Amino acid sequence: MSPAQPLHQGRLIPHFPGGTVRQKTGSWRIFRPVLDVEKCNNCLLCWIFCPDGAIDREEKWVTIGLDFCKGCGICENECPTDAITMVKEGK
Amino acid sequence: MSGVISVRPKDLPFDESVVGHLGCSGCGAFVAVRLALKILGDQTMLAIPACCVLATTCFYPQVPLKVPTLMTAFPATAATASGIAAGLRHLGKKKEITVVGLAGDGGTADIGIQALSGALDRGDQILYICYDNEAYMNTGVQRSGATPKGARTTTTPGGQRGMWESSPKKDLLSIVAAHGIPYAATSCISFPQDFMQKLAKAAQVEDGPSFIHVLAPCPPGWGYASEKTIELGKLAVEAGVFILREWENGEMKVTRKLRKRKPLAEYLKPQARFRHLTDEEIKAMEEEIARAWETIS
Ligand SMILES: Cc1ncc(C[n+]2csc(CCOP(=O)(O)OP(=O)(O)O)c2C)c(N)n1
Ligand code: SF4
Ligand code: SF4
Ligand code: SF4
Numbered sequence: 001m002s003p004a005q006p007l008h009q010g011r012l013i014p015h016f017p018g019g020t021v022r023q024k025t026g027s028w029r030i031f032r033p034v035l036d037v038e039k040c041n042n043c044l045l046c047w048i049f050c051p052d053g054a055i056d057r058e059e060k061w062v063t064i065g066l067d068f069c070k071g072c073g074i075c076e077n078e079c080p081t082d083a084i085t086m087v088k089e090g091k
Numbered sequence: 092m093s094g095v096i097s098v099r100p101k102d103l104p105f106d107e108s109v110v111g112h113l114g115c116s117g118c119g120a121f122v123a124v125r126l127a128l129k130i131l132g133d134q135t136m137l138a139i140p141a142c143c144v145l146a147t148t149c150f151y152p153q154v155p156l157k158v159p160t161l162m163t164a165f166p167a168t169a170a171t172a173s174g175i176a177a178g179l180r181h182l183g184k185k186k187e188i189t190v191v192g193l194a195g196d197g198g199t200a201d202i203g204i205q206a207l208s209g210a211l212d213r214g215d216q217i218l219y220i221c222y223d224n225e226a227y228m229n230t231g232v233q234r235s236g237a238t239p240k241g242a243r244t245t246t247t248p249g250g251q252r253g254m255w256e257s258s259p260k261k262d263l264l265s266i267v268a269a270h271g272i273p274y275a276a277t278s279c280i281s282f283p284q285d286f287m288q289k290l291a292k293a294a295q296v297e298d299g300p301s302f303i304h305v306l307a308p309c310p311p312g313w314g315y316a317s318e319k320t321i322e323l324g325k326l327a328v329e330a331g332v333f334i335l336r337e338w339e340n341g342e343m344k345v346t347r348k349l350r351k352r353k354p355l356a357e358y359l360k361p362q363a364r365f366r367h368l369t370d371e372e373i374k375a376m377e378e379e380i381a382r383a384w385e386t387i388s
Contacts, residue, residue, distance in 0.1 A: 019157040021111030028116060044100035048283050049321050051114065051121040053107035068110050072117030073318030
């Protein structure tokens with residue numbers, strides 16, 4: 001997702017529509033979730049519980065988008081098959 | 092909103108309505124908001140007062156909420172929602188758009204309770220969702236009427252004089268149900284099927300207000316590691332602390348009965364806000380919970 005551009009540049013304060021996201025909150029992350037697709041049974045529990053909507057549903061397994069993942073670890077904690085491991089950023 | 096709504100994960104929409112919010116890592120309130128908007132859809136209008144959800148979604152120019160949202164004064168959530176609903180009725184759009192008041196427990200159980208009572212009493216067609224993190228979190232964890240007994244907050248700091256929260260958690264559901272509205276329920280984000288089913292029911296009420304009270308654990312406010320949000324919500328319900336109930340057709344019922352309650356300590360121990368409690372105090376609280384269940388069922 002590219003940063004949204006303001007509408008109506010002529011106004012004193014530019015207007016942004018709902019859904020405007022300028023800052024990628026993934027930069028807050030200290031630990032990063034890493035998915036082992038072999039272990040994922042696509043139960044979607046992680047997708048349901050992610051507070052940041054960072055996980056995407058796919059045909060056979062999920063994918064974790066790191067733009068908005070804050071690394072809370074809920075997905076790792078709730079995954080019934082231990083398909084997700086939290087790894088320290090930079091490692 | 093009409094028709095049967097499936098709450099199976101696979102049937103839920105892909106669309107995300109609140110990605111990019113500035114809530115804390117592991118915030119339970121946003122599990123509630125995200126799932127609620129999946130059920131309610133984009134034909135929804137929100138009225139939100141000062142609270143975490145507002146403060147983390149309406150910081151210009153970061154405005155991740157994709158549905159129209161009216162920021163309102165702290166005590167005025169339900170009145171604002173009523174006003175939006177009246178406007179839509181006037182425009183003949185009452186059936187197309189779901190009007191939702193969304194507020195924290197402080198904004199609902201304390202400051203907004205008068206406006207809420209007024210809207211329920213008038214029978215205005217609004218859906219009110221209270222996400223309950225059990226304190227005024229946005230301003231730094233002050234106690235609210237929904238803070239449970241024994242909890243440490245910044246205004247019930249404990250210490251040698253033992254000034255922990257001393258009054259029991261306000262029973263919001265019973266207060267709301269006493270207005271005789273069509274539908275009201277408690278739920279918890281850790282039981283997403285329960286939460287979404289109840290929300291779908293609440294959104295389909297066509298003859299008056301509906302109300303959902305959803306428990307949403309908060310890592311910094313409760314003092315636990317962010318990955319435990321869902322786990323703690325589950326424990327709150329399974330230890331019998333937070334009871335999942337539903338008010339429908341003039342009757343109150345428990346929607347999740349417990350064959351055996353989990354030990355209360357399992358729920359309390361991981362949370363810094365309860366760390367000061369002694370074993371005797373925990374035992375006394377467990378007895379209170381047992382009595383509460385006896386009176387309910
Ligand atoms: C009339 C008024 N009093 C106080 C405040 C300051 N204030 C803003 S948010 C907030 C706390 C909200 O607590 P709650 O409703 O529980 O929501 P949470 O922050 O926990 O999500 C307070 C006290 C205000 N905005 N307006
Ligand atoms: S919770 Fe685990 S098994 Fe289920 S979809 Fe997510 S990664 Fe896959
Ligand atoms: S770590 Fe947290 S924010 Fe990141 S994908 Fe998992 S649940 Fe979502
Ligand atoms: S303080 Fe609690 S409720 Fe507020 S954004 Fe942070 S985790 Fe969410």
